[in-house]
Amino acid sequence: MNLILVKLVILFILLIVLMKLKLKLAPAMAITIAVSLVLYGFGLSGSLNLLKDATFTWSTFSLVATVYAIFVVQGLLEKRGELKKAQENLSALFNNRRINATVAPVFIGLLPSAAAVNIAGEIVKDSVGDELPDDELAFITTFFRHIPESFLPTYLSIILMCSLSGVSPASFVLVQLPMTALCFVLGYMFYARRIPKETGLPPCEDKKKEALGILQHLWSLLLIIVLVLAFGRSVLFSTCVAIIALLIVHRFKPAELPDVLKQACRWNVLLSTYLIMVFKEILKASGAAEELPKALMGIPVPAFVIFMLLFFLAPFVVGSDATSAMFTVMAFSSISSAGVPLAVLLQTTMYTAMQFSPTHICIHMVADYFKVPFGEVTRYMLPIAACLLPAAVAYYLLLSAVL
Numbered sequence: 001m002n003l004i005l006v007k008l009v010i011l012f013i014l015l016i017v018l019m020k021l022k023l024k025l026a027p028a029m030a031i032t033i034a035v036s037l038v039l040y041g042f043g044l045s046g047s048l049n050l051l052k053d054a055t056f057t058w059s060t061f062s063l064v065a066t067v068y069a070i071f072v073v074q075g076l077l078e079k080r081g082e083l084k085k086a087q088e089n090l091s092a093l094f095n096n097r098r099i100n101a102t103v104a105p106v107f108i109g110l111l112p113s114a115a116a117v118n119i120a121g122e123i124v125k126d127s128v129g130d131e132l133p134d135d136e137l138a139f140i141t142t143f144f145r146h147i148p149e150s151f152l153p154t155y156l157s158i159i160l161m162c163s164l165s166g167v168s169p170a171s172f173v174l175v176q177l178p179m180t181a182l183c184f185v186l187g188y189m190f191y192a193r194r195i196p197k198e199t200g201l202p203p204c205e206d207k208k209k210e211a212l213g214i215l216q217h218l219w220s221l222l223l224i225i226v227l228v229l230a231f232g233r234s235v236l237f238s239t240c241v242a243i244i245a246l247l248i249v250h251r252f253k254p255a256e257l258p259d260v261l262k263q264a265c266r267w268n269v270l271l272s273t274y275l276i277m278v279f280k281e282i283l284k285a286s287g288a289a290e291e292l293p294k295a296l297m298g299i300p301v302p303a304f305v306i307f308m309l310l311f312f313l314a315p316f317v318v319g320s321d322a323t324s325a326m327f328t329v330m331a332f333s334s335i336s337s338a339g340v341p342l343a344v345l346l347q348t349t350m351y352t353a354m355q356f357s358p359t360h361i362c363i364h365m366v367a368d369y370f371k372v373p374f375g376e377v378t379r380y381m382l383p384i385a386a387c388l389l390p391a392a393v394a395y396y397l398l399l400s401a402v403l
Contacts, residue, residue, distance in 0.1 A: 005288065005291050007040060008283070008288045024272075026275060029279060030275055032279065033275060042282075042285070050285055055274075055278070057277075063159065063277060066236040067156060067159065071263075072243055073224075075260040075264050079260060089214045091127075093210035095204055096197050098188075101127040105141060109146055117141065117365050121369045121370065124141045127195070135377055136191060138372050138376075138377045139377050140191055140192060142355070142363050146354075147187075150179065150183055150347070150351045151173050151176040153228060164324065164328040165332045167343045170228055170232055171340045174229065175344050183388065187384060223242050224238045276322075307342075308345060308346065311346045311353070312353045313353070314350075316353060339403065349392060352388055358374065363378065
C-alpha cells in the first residue's frame, strides 16, 4: 500500500482510538492534527503556514460562524419558549395521539439540541400512555425526534457534508426529501400506527388559530429553510437574517443577549468544527486525497459501496460529525461522478447508523428518561434499517443515471 495511505490509515485509527478513550472530538482532533503534521513531514515552517492558510479562509470562518449562529437561534427560541408553544398548538390542532407522538417530536428536532429529546419523550409518553412498552416509546421518541437530522442543513454533520463535498445545501435538501419521507413512513408503518388515534379530548374549536399558532412560533426556522431552498442563500446568511428578525419581533432587550450569546459558545463543538477544516487542508496538502482514488481503483467492489460501509461503521465509534469530517473529502475525491446523489447516499447511511450508535447521546438520554436499556431501544431500528439502506442504494443508482 502507498506510504501516504498507510499514514492516513494510522491517523484514522489514532482518531478512533482517542474517541474510544472518551476524549471529546476537539482534543482528539487536535492530537490527530499534531501527529499528522509530524507524520507527513511538513516541518515547523510548513506546519505554521498550513495552519495559517487553513485558519484565515472564508470557508473555515463561515462554517464555524454558521454553527454558532444556529446555536444563537436555538437560544433565542428557548428564551421565549417558542418550541414548547408550537407543540401545544400541534396537539390542539390534530387532537390525534399518533400525530402528537410522531409529528411533535419532528418539530422538536428542527433544532439540534440533545436536551430537547426529553421534551419529546414527555409528549410521546403523554400521548401514548400505557398502550406500548417503554422501550418502544423510547424508540419512537428518538426516531421521530431525529427525522429532521436526516436532511436539514442546521445539523453539523450535514453542514460538514455539504461544505466539504461542494454540494449546495439547497440541492441536497431537495434531493434528500424522498429518503426523509421514507424514514417517516417506515417509522409510522412499523410502530406509530399501533398507537390509538383517540385522545378523549373535545375536538379543536378553531383549527385555523392553532395552525397559525404553529407558524407563529416556528416562523424563524421556516424562514431559514425558505431562504436556503427557495432563494439559494447560504445557511449563515439565512440564520443571521432569522436572528435579526427574532430580536426585532420578540423585542429582546440588550440585557438578555449576553446570556444567549454566552450559552451559544459551545466551545467543544465550535473548536471541533475549526479543527475539522484544518484537518481537511492537511489531508489535501499531504496528497492523500489524490492517492486514495488510485488505491480504490484496484479493489473489485464499487467505490460507493466501500464508502457506504465506512459511513455506516464509523458512527459507531466516532459519531456522525467526525464521520463527515474523516471521510467526505475522501469519498468525493475517489468517485469521479460524485455529487448530490453520493451525498444523499452517504448521509442516509450515516443517519441510519446513528440510530444504533453508542456515541449518540440522545439515545442514552431517552433510554434514561424511560428507564430502559440502550440496546432495547436501538433494536427497534433493525427492520427500518433493513428497508432504508437498500432503498438508499436504489435511489443513488437512479439519481446517478438521471442527473
